[in-house]
Amino acid sequence: MAKGILKVKAKASGDKTKVKLMAKHIMESGQRKDKKTGELIPAKFLQELKVMHGGKEVFAANLGTAISKNPYFAFNFAGGAKGDELTMTWVENSGATSTETAKVK
């Protein structure tokens, strides 16, 4: 199975699960110029991210090019326990998409 781009730290803490997520992604804004050719480097960025837990969406984000390279998000949701699985789906502006999973610790 292809290695994913998401690094997730999900911890059950009391009655919540705290999630810190980082995607390995260049988030190319489309505003930088190639130093050799002077051409604009085409935009390539994560546009959508969705996190599911127990069949329920717990977080979703629509992103623009002003999210920093290697996008980072931290959020918390009610419930969740050690061993639970989180399912994350991302969509890139190119149309590329993938789903990855992570366990709650």
Place this chain on the structure above:
Amino acid sequence: MSMNRRSVVKAIAAGGALVGASVLMPRIAMAAWTTKAFEAEDQATAMNELLGGAAEESAEVTLKAPDIAENGAVVPVTVSSSMAGVESMSIFVENNPNPLVAEFLIPAGTDADVSTRLRMGKTSKVTAVVKANGKLYSASKEVKVTIGGCGG
């Protein structure tokens, strides 16, 4: 002649790709990526396109951001709200080429408390807009940027 055929083939390929993409990406009820909002070049338009109007300043929206961002490419920001019924939280950087940075959808059960890192092209007002119970509330902060993070 060859130009016309090429553009027709391109159109069919694009159409095919679109159909294929929508089959592969079943969507659960999530607000779609609003192109007009993300591509708007002024904040008022972006806000209007995304949220349908302007927001009123509220002490119940908290925006945490540094006073001075040494590196405009990575500015840590946290948006939170103590309100009930928060549906979404969005972040705008007024002086960025495209002011809308991100829209976070907050389902019931998820805290209205999200942290992320943004790019800022230059010193600018940063605004967090919270949509709660159909209404829009905001908090803003001026963040000084010493080295811009948008490109060039």
